[in-house]
Amino acid sequence: MIxxxxxxxxxxxxxxxxxxxxxNRLAKIYGRENVYDFSLGNPNVPAPKEVNEAIKEIxxxxxxxxVHGYMSNAGYEDVREGIxxxxxxxxxxxxxxxxxIMTVGAAGGLNSILKTLLNPEDExxxxxxxxxxxxxxxxxxxxxxxxxxANTVDFNxxxxxxxxxxxAKTKAVIIxxxxxxxxxxxxxxxxxxxxxxxxxxxxxxATSIYLISDEPYRELAYDGIEVPYLTKYYKNTIVGYxxxxxxxxxxxxxxxxxxxxxxxxxxxxxxxxxxxxRILGFVNAPSLLQRVILKTLDVDISxxxxxxxxxxxxxxxxxxxxxxxxxxxxxxxxxxVKSPTEDEMEFCNAAxxxxxxxxxxxxxxxxxxxxxxxxVSYETIVNSLSHFEELAKEFNL
Amino acid sequence: MIxxxxxxxxxxxxxxxxxxxxxNRLAKIYGRENVYDFSLGNPNVPAPKEVNEAIKEIxxxxxxxxVHGYMSNAGYEDVREGIxxxxxxxxxxxxxxxxxIMTVGAAGGLNSILKTLLNPEDExxxxxxxxxxxxxxxxxxxxxxxxxxANTVDFNxxxxxxxxxxxAKTKAVIIxxxxxxxxxxxxxxxxxxxxxxxxxxxxxxATSIYLISDEPYRELAYDGIEVPYLTKYYKNTIVGYxxxxxxxxxxxxxxxxxxxxxxxxxxxxxxxxxxxxRILGFVNAPSLLQRVILKTLDVDISxxxxxxxxxxxxxxxxxxxxxxxxxxxxxxxxxxVKSPTEDEMEFCNAAxxxxxxxxxxxxxxxxxxxxxxxxVSYETIVNSLSHFEELAKEFNL
Numbered sequence: 001m002i003x004x005x006x007x008x009x010x011x012x013x014x015x016x017x018x019x020x021x022x023x024n025r026l027a028k029i030y031g032r033e034n035v036y037d038f039s040l041g042n043p044n045v046p047a048p049k050e051v052n053e054a055i056k057e058i059x060x061x062x063x064x065x066x067v068h069g070y071m072s073n074a075g076y077e078d079v080r081e082g083i084x085x086x087x088x089x090x091x092x093x094x095x096x097x098x099x100x101i102m103t104v105g106a107a108g109g110l111n112s113i114l115k116t117l118l119n120p121e122d123e124x125x126x127x128x129x130x131x132x133x134x135x136x137x138x139x140x141x142x143x144x145x146x147x148x149x150a151n152t153v154d155f156n157x158x159x160x161x162x163x164x165x166x167x168a169k170t171k172a173v174i175i176x177x178x179x180x181x182x183x184x185x186x187x188x189x190x191x192x193x194x195x196x197x198x199x200x201x202x203x204x205x206a207t208s209i210y211l212i213s214d215e216p217y218r219e220l221a222y223d224g225i226e227v228p229y230l231t232k233y234y235k236n237t238i239v240g241y242x243x244x245x246x247x248x249x250x251x252x253x254x255x256x257x258x259x260x261x262x263x264x265x266x267x268x269x270x271x272x273x274x275x276x277x278r279i280l281g282f283v284n285a286p287s288l289l290q291r292v293i294l295k296t297l298d299v300d301i302s303x304x305x306x307x308x309x310x311x312x313x314x315x316x317x318x319x320x321x322x323x324x325x326x327x328x329x330x331x332x333x334x335x336x337v338k339s340p341t342e343d344e345m346e347f348c349n350a351a352x353x354x355x356x357x358x359x360x361x362x363x364x365x366x367x368x369x370x371x372x373x374x375x376v377s378y379e380t381i382v383n384s385l386s387h388f389e390e391l392a393k394e395f396n397l
Numbered sequence: 398m399i400x401x402x403x404x405x406x407x408x409x410x411x412x413x414x415x416x417x418x419x420x421n422r423l424a425k426i427y428g429r430e431n432v433y434d435f436s437l438g439n440p441n442v443p444a445p446k447e448v449n450e451a452i453k454e455i456x457x458x459x460x461x462x463x464v465h466g467y468m469s470n471a472g473y474e475d476v477r478e479g480i481x482x483x484x485x486x487x488x489x490x491x492x493x494x495x496x497x498i499m500t501v502g503a504a505g506g507l508n509s510i511l512k513t514l515l516n517p518e519d520e521x522x523x524x525x526x527x528x529x530x531x532x533x534x535x536x537x538x539x540x541x542x543x544x545x546x547a548n549t550v551d552f553n554x555x556x557x558x559x560x561x562x563x564x565a566k567t568k569a570v571i572i573x574x575x576x577x578x579x580x581x582x583x584x585x586x587x588x589x590x591x592x593x594x595x596x597x598x599x600x601x602x603a604t605s606i607y608l609i610s611d612e613p614y615r616e617l618a619y620d621g622i623e624v625p626y627l628t629k630y631y632k633n634t635i636v637g638y639x640x641x642x643x644x645x646x647x648x649x650x651x652x653x654x655x656x657x658x659x660x661x662x663x664x665x666x667x668x669x670x671x672x673x674x675r676i677l678g679f680v681n682a683p684s685l686l687q688r689v690i691l692k693t694l695d696v697d698i699s700x701x702x703x704x705x706x707x708x709x710x711x712x713x714x715x716x717x718x719x720x721x722x723x724x725x726x727x728x729x730x731x732x733x734v735k736s737p738t739e740d741e742m743e744f745c746n747a748a749x750x751x752x753x754x755x756x757x758x759x760x761x762x763x764x765x766x767x768x769x770x771x772x773v774s775y776e777t778i779v780n781s782l783s784h785f786e787e788l789a790k791e792f793n794l
Contacts, residue, residue, distance in 0.1 A: 001605045001662040003516050003538070006669040009676065021469070046461030055456050055685075064443030068646045072418070104501060104650070104679060111678035115537075119400050136676035140512075141400070208398045249465045251684025253501070253650075265398045272403040279406065279533035281508035282501060286683040287648025288452075 009136070019357050026355060036384035038372040039357045041180065041333065043248040045304045045375075051247055054295035058288065067291055073284050074274040075102025075256070079294045083256055086297045091229035099260055101273050102285035105253040106216045106242035108277070110137050113238055113257055114172075115276040116269060117210060118143040122171040127157045129336070129366035131180050131214070143171070150366045155182040155327055155336070156190055159197060166201045172210040173198070177227060178217040181364050181371035182336040183312075183329020185221055188228045195234035208236055208264040216242040216255070217332040219301060222309045225330050235262040238269075243293060245333070246301055254289040308333045311374040311381050318385045323397025333375040336361070339368050340395035350394060354387040406533070416754050423752060433753045433781035435769040438577065438730065440645040442701045442772075448644055451692035455685065464688055470681050471671040472499025472653070476691045480653055483694045488626035496657055498670050499682035502650040503613045503639035505674070507534050510635055510654055511569075512673040513666060514607060515540040519568040524554045526733070526763035528577050528611070540568070547763045552579040552724055552733070553587055556594060563598045569607040570595070574624060575614040578761050578768035579733040580709075580726025582618055585625045592631035605633055605661040613639040613652070614729040616698060619706050622727050632659040635666075640690060642730075643698055651686040705730045708771040708778050715782045720794030730772040733758070736765050737792035747791060751784040 002010065019039030026035045058067055074080065080100035087093055103109030118124070120142030126134050128150040138145040146165055151158040157175075175194070178185045186194075198209050213230045218241065221227050230237045242255035259270050277284065284290075315335055316328055325338040337358075339347040344360045348370060351358055361369035374381065399407065416436030423432045455464055471477065477494035484490055500506035515521070517539030523531050525547040535542040543562055548555040554572075572591070575582045583591070595606050610627045615638065618624050627634045639652035656667050674681065681687075712732055713725055722735040734755075736744040741757045745767060748755055758766035771778065 001607075002513055002665045002669045005516075006513055006672065009672050010665060010668045020467075040467065042462075042467045044462060047465050051465075052456040052461070056453050059449040059452050064449070065439075065441060065645065068444050068448075068648050070417075070437065070439045070647045107678035107680050109678075116399055116403055119402075133676065137678065140677065210398075248462065250467045251465050251681060253680060253683050268399045268407060272399045272407045275403065275406050279530065280537065280677065281504035281506075281534065282679070283504050283650060284648060286650050286686065288685075289683065 005139075019359055023357050030355060033379070033383070034355060036354075036356045036380055036387060038374065038376065039359050041245070041373050041375060042250060043245055043375050044377055045248055045307050047248040048296065048299045048301060048304065050296050050299045051249070051292060054292045055288065057295070058291050062291065067288055069287065071284060071287065072274070073278040075100070075285055076290050076294075079290045080256075082294045082297055087258065091232070093229065093231060095258065095260065098270060099258055101257045101259065101270070101277060102290050103240070103255045103257055103277065104282045104285055105244060106214055106240045106255045107133065107137070108253065108282050108285070109240040109242075109255050109257045110174075110212065110214060111140060111280055112273050112276040112282065113212060113240065114138060114141050114143065115280060116272040117171055119171075121169065123167070123169045125162065125165055125170060125173045127162070127175065129155070129181050129361055129364035129369065130174070131176055132363040132365075134174055147365050152366075155179070155184045156186065157194060159193060163197055163201070166205075166209070168205050168207060170201075170207070170209055172212050174212045174214055176214045178221060178331025180217065180332055181334045181359070181361060182327055183332050183334045184327060185225050185227055185331040188226075191228045191230060191233050198234055198236070202236070210263070211237045212240060213237060214240045216245050219246040220305060220308060220333060221331040222305070222312060223330065227331065231258065231260050231262070235260070236264055238263070247296065247299070248304065249289070252286060252289045254285055254293060256285075307378070308375060311376070311378060314378070314381050315372070315374050319388060322389050322392035324388075324392060333373060335372040335374055337370050337372060339370055340397055342368060344368055344370050347395070351391055354391055356384060356387055356391065402536075416756055420754050427752060430776070430780070431752060433751075433777055433784060435771065435773065436754045436756050438642070438770050438772060439647060440642055440772050441774055442645055442704050444645040445693065445696045445698055445701065447693050447696045448646070448689060451689045452685065454692070455688050459688065464685055466684065468681060468684065469671070470675040472497070472682055473687050473691075476687045477653075479691045479694055484655065488629070490626060490628060492655060492657065495667060496655055498654045498656065498667070498674060499687055500637070500652045500654055500674065501679045501682055502641060503611055503637045503652045504530065504534070505650065505679050505682070506637040506639075506652050506654045507571075507609065507611060508537060508677055509670050509673040509679070510609060510637065511535060511538050511540065512677060513669040514568055518566065520564070520566045521569045521571060522559065522562055522567060523571045524559070526552070526578050526758055526761035526766070527571070528573055529760040529762075531571055544762050552576070552581045553583065554591060556590060560594055560598070563602075563606070565602050565604060567598075567604070567606055569609050571609045571611060573611045575618060575728025577614065577729055578731045578756070578758060579724055580729045580731045581724060582622050582624055582727040585623075588625045588627060588630050595631055595633070599633075607660070608634045609637060610634060611637045613642050616643040617702060617705060617730060618728040619702070619709060620727065624728065628655065628657050628659070632657070633661055635660070644693065644696070645701065646686070649683060649686045651682055651690060704775070705772060708773070708775060711775070711778050712769070712771050716785060719786050719789035721789060730770060732769040732771055734767050734769060736767055737794055739765060741765055741767050744792070748788055751788055753781060753784055753788065
C-alpha cells in the first residue's frame with residue numbers, strides 16, 4: 001500500500017545507513033573497539049565545550065516561551081543577523097538577516113530551496129561522484145538529477161561534459177565543496193571557470209541557472225587551503241550550510257541558506273524559501289539550537305580540525321604505502337579509494353571480513369571506488385592499519 | 398524564476414503567519430501589552446521546569462557525540478521504547494520501539510507519512526474546518542485534499558457527506574482531535590461511527606484507507622473529557638503527535654508517529670516512513686530534544702492545562718455574554734466564533750482597529766467564522782474584554 005515512488009527506496013534503503021546498522025551489529029559481537037567502521041560521516045570529536053555552555057546559559061537565562069517557542073519561519077532575526085555578520089567578516093561579503101534562512105540542517109535547506117525553484121521535469125546538474133541523497137532531494141519535487149560523469153584524474157569538475165549537458169531545462173547546479181565523497185576542494189580557478197561557463201550558458205539560453213553550493217564541510221580544509229566563497233564569483237549562487245560537521249552537531253539538524261540580493265528574482269526566492277520551509281513540515285529550524293549558534297559563531301574549532309587532519313595524514317600515508325590508490329584529500333573527512341578490483345562491492349565485502357566497513361561508491365555515481373569516512377578515533381585509525389595491510393595483500397597490491 | 402506551485406503560496410503566504418507578523422508590528426507601536434494577539438497557536442506558558450532541568454542534566458552527563466550525533470533515522474531506540482511504554486500505560490495499547498518514529502514535530506511526521514503513502518492523484522479526506530496546512534502537506538506529494546463540508550451545528554464530522562466522498566482513490570483521512578480550530582473533541586461514539594464507516598468502505602472498495610490522527614492537542618482536554626486513542630477503534634490508524642503544545646516546545650520541532658503492527662502492510666510502512674524522514678531532509682528529529690523527551694515522559698502538566706482552562710472559561714463566558722456566537726471548546730486552546738457579518742474579513746478588520754487580532758476561518762475551509770487562539774496571558778484575556786465588548790456593540794450584538 002505504500003507509494004510507488006517509495007517501493008524501490010525501501011528495497012534499496014540507504015547503503016550508507018545499512019553499513020551504519022551493520023557496524024552496530026558487528027560492535028555487539030566483537031566489541032566496538034574491534035570494528036573499523038568508516039561508513040558514516042558522523043563526527044567523532046565532541047562539540048566544542050562552548051556549545052554545551054551556551055545551551056545551559058540560554059535555558060538558565062532566557063525566557064522559556066522565547067527559547068522554545070515559534071519564531072518567523074525563516075528563524076530568529078538576531079540569529080540570522082549574527083550569521084550574516086559573521087560571513088561578512090570572514091569572506092568580505094555584505095549580507096544581512098534577510099539573506100539568511102535558518103534550516104533543519106543542510107538537507108532541510110536543500111529541500112526548501114529545491115521546492116522553491118523546481119517545476120516538474122526541470123533538470124538539476126551535479127558532478128559525479130556526488131552525495132547520493134541529491135537524487136532523492138531533486139526527485140522529491142519532480143525534478144531530474146543529471147549527473148556529469150566523474151573526472152577520475154583529479155576529481156575536479158568534468159567541464160567538457162558539463163557544458164554539453166546544460167540546456168534550457170537546467171534550473172540549477174549543485175556542487176559540494178569541500179567534496180563528499182572525494183575530499184577534493186575546488187580551487188578559485190576552478191570556481192571561476194564554473195562561473196564563466198554558467199554566465200555564458202545563461203546568456204546563450206536566456207535563463208537563470210542557480211548554483212547551489214552545499215557546504216557542510218567548509219571549515220574542514222587542511223594544509224591552509226582556502227575554500228572560495230561562491231557568491232563572490234557567480235551572482236546566482238545559493239549557499240547551503242550546516243553546523244553538523246564544524247560544531248559536531250549532526251543530530252541537531254541546524255543549518256542555514258544564504259540567499260543573496262543579487263539572485264535573479266531574489267525577493268520571490270527569499271519569500272518562497274521561507275514558505276517552503278513551513279509547508280514541507282520543517283516549520284522552522286530547532287529554536288534552542290538557533291540561539292546556541294548565535295553564541296558560538298566565533299568559536300575556535302581548530303583543535304577539532306587538527307584531529308581530523310591527523311587521521312587524514314595517518315590513513316592516507318598508510319594506505320598509499322600499502323599500495324592503495326587514492327586522491328589526497330584536502331578537505332572534509334573522507335578518503336576516496338580506488339577499488340583494487342573492478343567491482344567495489346567485492347572489495348567492500350572482503351574488507352568486512354577484516355571488520356572494516358567502507359561505502360561502495362556506486363551510490364555516489366562513481367563505480368569502482370569506495371569511500372572511507374575517517375571521522376573516527378585515532379585509535380581506530382591506528383588499529384585498523386594492520387587490517388588494511390592484510391587486505392592489500394589479499395588483492396596483491 | 399520560482400516554481401509555479403510556489404507562486405500562489407508566496408502571494409497568499411500564510412494568513413496566520415501574516416497576522417503574527419502584524420501582531421509584532423502593532424506591538425512595536427502600541428506596546429505588547431496593548432495588542433490582543435489571538436492569531437497564533439504559540440503556547441504562552443513556559444515549558445515545565447523538568448524540560449530545562451533535563452537539558453542541563455543531559456549535556457552535563459551524556460557523551461557529546463551521542464547527544465548531538467546521528468542515530469537511526471527513526472530516532473534513538475531507547476527514546477522510542479520509552480514513548481511506546483508511556484502510551485501503553487496511558488491507553489492500554491501494546492506498542493514497542495518499532496512502532497514509533499521520532500519526527501520533526503507533527504508537521505514533519507505528517508509529511509513523512511504522506512510521502513510514504515500517496516501516489517499522485519490519491520485523495521485525502523479531511524473535515525472542515527481543518528488546519529489549513531493539510532492542503533499543502535497533501536499537495537507536496539501530488540495528492541488531492543478533499544474537504545468534507547463543515548457540520549456547523551456542533552462541528553462534529555459531517556458523516557453523511559463523508560460517506561459520499563469516499564471512493565477508490567481515497568488513500569487516507571486526516572482528523573485532528575482535539576480540533577484546531579474549533580476546540581471540539583470527538584467522543585468515543587463519534588470515533589466508533591467513523592471507524593464503522595471506514596471499515597465498511599474498505600470492504601466495499603477492497604482498499605486500505607488509512608486514518609491519520611493528528612494529535613498535538615491530545616493532553617489539552619478540559620472538564621475531565623477523555624480523548625479516545627484511535628488505534629483501538631480502527632486498525633488502519635496512524636497517530637501523529639507533537640510536544641509543541643503539551644510541553645510548550647513548538648519551536649523545537651519534536652514529535653513522533655505511531656505506526657501500529659495492525660496496519661495493512663505495516664512493515665513496509667514502518668520502513669518507508671523512516672526512509673521518507675531521511676529523504677525529505679529531516680534526516681532525524683533533533684537529537685538533544687529526543688533525549689529530553691525520554692526524561693520528561695511522565696511530567697505533570699496539569700498546571701499548564703489549568704492556565705489554558707482559566708483563559709477558556711473567562712473568554713468564552715465574556716464573549717457569549719457580549720452576544721457572540723461560539724462553540725464551547727472542550728479541548729486545544731482555540732475558540733471558534735461565528736462572524737456577526739457574513740464576510741469574516743470585515744469582522745477581523747474591525748477587530749484590528751481595537752488591536753484585536755483573530756484569524757479568518759476561510760483559510761480553515763469554513764467561511765463566516767474566526768479563530769481566537771487563547772494561549773496568551775490571562776492579563777491579555779482580561780484586558781481584551783472591554784475591547785471585545787465595544788466590538789460587539791459595533792455589530793449591534
